[in-house]
Amino acid sequence: MISNINKNNEDGKSWRDDLRKGPWTPIEDAILIEQVKKCGEGNWSLIQKNSELRRNGKSCRLRWLNHLRPDLKKGPFSEEEEKLIGDLHAKIGNKWALMATEVPGRSDNDIKNFWNTRMKKRLREYPPQITVQEAQHFSSSPFYSVLASCYPKNNLSVELPSNISAANPPPNHNQKQPNQNYYSSSSSSCTNNNASFILPLAPMSPYCKSSGLLNDVVMEGNALCRKGKSKMDAAIVIVREEEELADKRKIIEEGEEPPLPPVGTSKEEETTTIIATQSSSHQLISTEKNDNGGCNNNKEALNNSMPQMDDELLSILKNCPIYSPVRKWYKVDDDEDFPDDDDDGFESW
DNA sequence: AAGCAGAGCAACCGCACTTGT
DNA sequence: TACAAGTGCGGTTGCTCTGCT
Known part of the structure; x- marks a missing residue:
C-alpha cells in the first residue's frame, strides 16, 4: 500500500489537512474494514495513519460502529x-x-x-397526558392564564373540550394503546392511577422542574414574588423546599404520621398525574391531592404566589414572543379547529 | 412532470472524559 | 499536577428519498 503521509497538495498543505467529508464510498469502506482487521477496533488514529483514508479517526470510528461492524443488524426495528x-x-x-x-x-x-x-x-x-383533575386544577390557576397568554395559541391544551367531562371521557383515552407512550412506560403511577381518564398536555407542565427556559421564567417569577430575590436565590429556595418536602415524605413513609388515604378512595382524592417528558432527564412527577409532597408543594407555592405576582413579571411574560399557532393536541386529525382564534380558551391580545 | 413537504438517515460538531507523558 | 492527544457521546445538521398536490 502506498503511503501518502508526506504528500502535499497544491496549497502546500499535507493531504491530511484536506480531510474528506460527506458520505463514505465503497472503496473507503473496504479500506477501513481492512485496516480494522490489521490494527484492531479502537485504534482509530493508527488506522488513519496507516491507511490512505482521508478521514479523521473520529469519522472512521463512526463509520465502523454505525455501518461496517459485522454484528450490525440492518432493517426496520422489530x-x-x-x-x-x-x-x-x-x-x-x-x-x-x-x-x-x-x-x-x-x-x-x-x-x-x-x-x-x-x-x-x-x-x-399520543402526546403526554394529564388527568382531568390536573387539567382543571392547572387551568384554574392564575399561572395558567399568564402562561397561556405567552404560549402559541392552542398549544397549551389543558382546557377541557366542552363535550368532555370526567363523566364523559373521550373514547379510548384511558386505554394504553399498543406501542403507545413508551416514554412513560416506567410510570407505574400513570398506569396505576385511578383517574377517570387522561388528557393530553402540551407542551409541558409548569410544575415540572426540568423545563429549561420555562423553568427560568418560573424561577424568575418566584424570585420577583419573593421581593427581589435573584433567580439563583429562588432556585435555592425551591431546592430547600423540595428537601423539606422529601423529609416530610420520608416521615410519612416511615409511619410517624398517619398514612395518606388510599389513592382513589373518592372522586376528590383521585390521583393526579403528570407525565413530563422533557429534556434528557425524563422526569416523572406524580402527586396526590392530599399530599404535601413532591411537586404538589411547588405547585401550591406557585399558585399561592400567583395572586401576588406583580406587574413586572406580568409585563415580562406578556411580552413573550408569539409563534405560529399549533393545533390542539387532542384533535390530531381535525383541521377545522386550527387555527381558531375565537374558541380557544386563551386570552386575546 | 414539477414542486413541495415531511420522514428517515448518515455524518459532523462540540464537549466531556480518559489516558499517557 | 498540568497538559495534550485520543476517544466517546449526545445534539444537530443536511442530504436523499418518497409521497402528495
Missing part, C-alpha cells in the same frame, strides 16, 4: 426492539450508547435516529 428501546429510554433517558449495549446489533446512532423520528412521531400521535 416490535420487541421498539418496546425495549422505549423501556430503556424511560429508565435512562437519552443515553444512546448505553441503550445500544442492551439492544444487540443496533448502534447508538441507529437508536437515536429511531427515537428522534418514529418515537417523536408517536409522541405527536
Whole structure:
C-alpha cells in the first residue's frame, strides 16, 4: 500500500489537512474494514495513519460502529426492539450508547435516529397526558392564564373540550394503546392511577422542574414574588423546599404520621398525574391531592404566589414572543379547529 | 412532470472524559 | 499536577428519498 503521509497538495498543505467529508464510498469502506482487521477496533488514529483514508479517526470510528461492524443488524426495528428501546429510554433517558449495549446489533446512532423520528412521531400521535383533575386544577390557576397568554395559541391544551367531562371521557383515552407512550412506560403511577381518564398536555407542565427556559421564567417569577430575590436565590429556595418536602415524605413513609388515604378512595382524592417528558432527564412527577409532597408543594407555592405576582413579571411574560399557532393536541386529525382564534380558551391580545 | 413537504438517515460538531507523558 | 492527544457521546445538521398536490 502506498503511503501518502508526506504528500502535499497544491496549497502546500499535507493531504491530511484536506480531510474528506460527506458520505463514505465503497472503496473507503473496504479500506477501513481492512485496516480494522490489521490494527484492531479502537485504534482509530493508527488506522488513519496507516491507511490512505482521508478521514479523521473520529469519522472512521463512526463509520465502523454505525455501518461496517459485522454484528450490525440492518432493517426496520422489530416490535420487541421498539418496546425495549422505549423501556430503556424511560429508565435512562437519552443515553444512546448505553441503550445500544442492551439492544444487540443496533448502534447508538441507529437508536437515536429511531427515537428522534418514529418515537417523536408517536409522541405527536399520543402526546403526554394529564388527568382531568390536573387539567382543571392547572387551568384554574392564575399561572395558567399568564402562561397561556405567552404560549402559541392552542398549544397549551389543558382546557377541557366542552363535550368532555370526567363523566364523559373521550373514547379510548384511558386505554394504553399498543406501542403507545413508551416514554412513560416506567410510570407505574400513570398506569396505576385511578383517574377517570387522561388528557393530553402540551407542551409541558409548569410544575415540572426540568423545563429549561420555562423553568427560568418560573424561577424568575418566584424570585420577583419573593421581593427581589435573584433567580439563583429562588432556585435555592425551591431546592430547600423540595428537601423539606422529601423529609416530610420520608416521615410519612416511615409511619410517624398517619398514612395518606388510599389513592382513589373518592372522586376528590383521585390521583393526579403528570407525565413530563422533557429534556434528557425524563422526569416523572406524580402527586396526590392530599399530599404535601413532591411537586404538589411547588405547585401550591406557585399558585399561592400567583395572586401576588406583580406587574413586572406580568409585563415580562406578556411580552413573550408569539409563534405560529399549533393545533390542539387532542384533535390530531381535525383541521377545522386550527387555527381558531375565537374558541380557544386563551386570552386575546 | 414539477414542486413541495415531511420522514428517515448518515455524518459532523462540540464537549466531556480518559489516558499517557 | 498540568497538559495534550485520543476517544466517546449526545445534539444537530443536511442530504436523499418518497409521497402528495
